[in-house]
Amino acid sequence: MIIIEINNKEYNLPQGWNEVSIEMFEKIMKQASILSTYKSQVLYSLEMFSILSGASIDELKEMNRESFDKMGDLCDWVNDEIPPTGKSEWIIDGVEYQAVSNMNGLSMGDNISLELMINESDEANILGNILPILIRKTKKITKEDGSIKTTIAEFDADNYSDTRELFKKNLNVADVFQLKSFF
Numbered sequence: 001m002i003i004i005e006i007n008n009k010e011y012n013l014p015q016g017w018n019e020v021s022i023e024m025f026e027k028i029m030k031q032a033s034i035l036s037t038y039k040s041q042v043l044y045s046l047e048m049f050s051i052l053s054g055a056s057i058d059e060l061k062e063m064n065r066e067s068f069d070k071m072g073d074l075c076d077w078v079n080d081e082i083p084p085t086g087k088s089e090w091i092i093d094g095v096e097y098q099a100v101s102n103m104n105g106l107s108m109g110d111n112i113s114l115e116l117m118i119n120e121s122d123e124a125n126i127l128g129n130i131l132p133i134l135i136r137k138t139k140k141i142t143k144e145d146g147s148i149k150t151t152i153a154e155f156d157a158d159n160y161s162d163t164r165e166l167f168k169k170n171l172n173v174a175d176v177f178q179l180k181s182f183f
Helices: 022-032 039-054 057-061 065-072 108-119 126-134 157-170 175-182
Strands: 001-004 010-014 087-093 095-100 133-144 148-152
Touching: 001 065, 010 039, 022 039, 022 157, 022 175, 039 057, 039 065, 108 126, 108 157, 126 133, 126 157, 126 175, 157 175
Parallel strands: none
Antiparallel strands: 001 010, 087 095, 095 133, 133 148
């Protein structure tokens, strides 16, 4: 993140996809999906800058052309493809999570849950909607010989909404985007 100043206020601006949360990614995707409805490319850009920085549209409208162009340069990475990091394990609030490594190993119940989430999703929110099914808490099992095996827990449908919100705020899109490629 870099800190930018607009009207004597500081804002954090991501420098790339690796600094974009799922929550911000969904807002970016929603904004990108309505580009064709805009009659003003400048207004569209200001609204995208607002999503990325947290600055209000009114504050951004006060920028001069030079500042606008510099902001555009700082945000140009949005037009690039998301480079996957290949990450498969996370610790959030002290809890370990791991991505499902073998999609063929999902239970049919998990497949039904995935299918329902995919059908209820649009391009902007599909990633956030499927993550609670594809990323799970880990559990440690002590074997008879005393060795410890780490495995993933079952999908927790009862806490789906809470897990989705937790992931939206704490996971970066570059770390999980490869999970969308299975669908």
